[in-house]
Amino acid sequence: MSSTQGMYQLKPVGRAKLWWSIMGIAAALLLLPLGVNAVVPDNSKSYRQLSIGAVGYEWEVPVVTGSGAPVMCEMTSDDLFMKYWECNGDTTVVTMLVEGVEDPENTLRRMIRATLATPMPEDIVPTAASEDGRAHALLQPGTDEGFLVSLPIVAISQQGQGDYEDVTAVAIVNGVSNEYYASHIWSSLAVDRGLPYEQEFPLQLSEDEPEYPMEPDPFGGLSPEDLPWDQFPWEEWLNEPEGATPPGGIGGFGSLPEGLLPDSEPADDDLPDAIRAGSNPNQSPAVEEAA
Numbered sequence: 001m002s003s004t005q006g007m008y009q010l011k012p013v014g015r016a017k018l019w020w021s022i023m024g025i026a027a028a029l030l031l032l033p034l035g036v037n038a039v040v041p042d043n044s045k046s047y048r049q050l051s052i053g054a055v056g057y058e059w060e061v062p063v064v065t066g067s068g069a070p071v072m073c074e075m076t077s078d079d080l081f082m083k084y085w086e087c088n089g090d091t092t093v094v095t096m097l098v099e100g101v102e103d104p105e106n107t108l109r110r111m112i113r114a115t116l117a118t119p120m121p122e123d124i125v126p127t128a129a130s131e132d133g134r135a136h137a138l139l140q141p142g143t144d145e146g147f148l149v150s151l152p153i154v155a156i157s158q159q160g161q162g163d164y165e166d167v168t169a170v171a172i173v174n175g176v177s178n179e180y181y182a183s184h185i186w187s188s189l190a191v192d193r194g195l196p197y198e199q200e201f202p203l204q205l206s207e208d209e210p211e212y213p214m215e216p217d218p219f220g221g222l223s224p225e226d227l228p229w230d231q232f233p234w235e236e237w238l239n240e241p242e243g244a245t246p247p248g249g250i251g252g253f254g255s256l257p258e259g260l261l262p263d264s265e266p267a268d269d270d271l272p273d274a275i276r277a278g279s280n281p282n283q284s285p286a287v288e289e290a291a
Helices: 003-007 015-039 104-116 178-192 234-238 285-290
Strands: 046-049 072-078 082-087 091-099 135-140 143-145 148-150 153-159 167-175
Touching: 091 104, 091 178, 104 135, 104 153, 104 167, 135 178, 153 178, 167 178
Parallel strands: none
Antiparallel strands: 046 072, 072 082, 082 091, 091 167, 135 153, 143 148, 153 167
16 A cells, blocks of 8 residues: 555545534524514613502502603613613602601601612701691702702602501602602602692792893883884984983993094095985985885
């Protein structure tokens, strides 16, 4: 046997088929997540009706508007103890059920610290209660101190009844639109107690705009459309004595600064023909002839 015949080996049978089988399995595994995502709905943006409840409790308070329409928010987290909602893109709402509440004000303070990890300032607004004493509301105003900026926080609670008398529904509202969501939560809790929906929120959530003293109206109450834009009192001003300021200043908006007063009255020969004739200097001769 020659050396060439000794080095020759037969090609294994079926290696190509095995290789393609492995490639097919690998491709199927890589494409499997895409198929699963196409079938399973996307829960990253789970918009649901805002509600106050918890796992294991039949008591749940749905939040609605005055017309009965559901208030929709995106549920971002749902665990055994609390639910986090993202509402309107600028407000966070945390809802939960708490057992064994003896002091509603202290409970609301603790829930703010626990859910938002926010320290409670000393000048916090006291807790307000409903007429029947079952619902409470607490407001932590926003702060703007240099680099430390915090949005206002509203905490609302309501004691249950019947089988859930020892359970308290709690909602923490933090964000720009806190007035909208807090008022709907407060009214929805009133409906759960058997009261009418129209309930005035016991705390003032939006600050009134400061009243600034109004300056006298230089236009005398006239609208921009009624102002005499075509009248130019240049002729009267030019006849004033040297150094005099026109009455009310230019256009009646105040006195002309001293540095802008004319040094001397221009001679009549130096005036444009249109002004000397007493016509509008901005009006073309063709328009004057047509008039």
